[in-house]
Amino acid sequence: MNKRIVLIKDAPTPVGPYSQGVIMDGWVWTSGQVGLNPATGELVGPDVATQANQALHNIEAILRAAGSSLNQVVRVTVFLTNMDDFSAVNAVYANYFATDFPARSCVEVARLPLDALVEIDAMARVNRLASR
Template sequence: MSKKQVATSKAPGAIGPYSQAIATGSWVHTSGQLGLNPETGELAEGVQEQTRQALNNVKAILEEAGASLDHVIKTTVFLKDMNDFVAVNEVYSTFFTEPYPARSAIEVARLPKDGLVEIEAIARKK
């Protein structure tokens, strides 16, 4: 199995020893994306804006790998507070169409940079 690092300046760079994504064959696995603006490195304000930015970051990484949000088959959403579930869904639902990707949503004690939401995706290119 060969794996290829995926990197784009249209999403925040890795803040540790990991890649924005790895592509292998027709599969793309993104690292978790916070709601960080790639130009400023700052978190967006509020959970809905962080969700929107996180998904835009995922989208940019997938596009760099030759995929799109339409190719996503599974996401994992990490939430600082499960009470934000409905607010996150309001934004999330504007990025995907039916059939929606499979998804897990998990409340965590803390996210990097004290983010409110982090989203990772698995996609299969056509």
């Protein structure tokens, strides 16, 4: 299978030289998503829960466009600027992944793009080929 790029209006436009997602060999990988509102290009709020919710919403839109879904996610990475926010992000995360949890890593980092508080990426199986 050839590599296909996911680029949609329902997720933030990349702020650098990367794709929102890449589909290859029946899998989709999303780039890290911060809590950007796709319509405004601005962070959605000053708190980690609001930003995590938007980041996961953006991931969900990218997966849908790729022919996948949150149910097909096998791996997630969460980057936090403050590990004290772990439980707040978990509470939001549980709204998106209620059962059959994907494997996950969570790491604290010194800084994220646009001074976001959280960044999340995912890897998922593609159910069907996305239409373009």
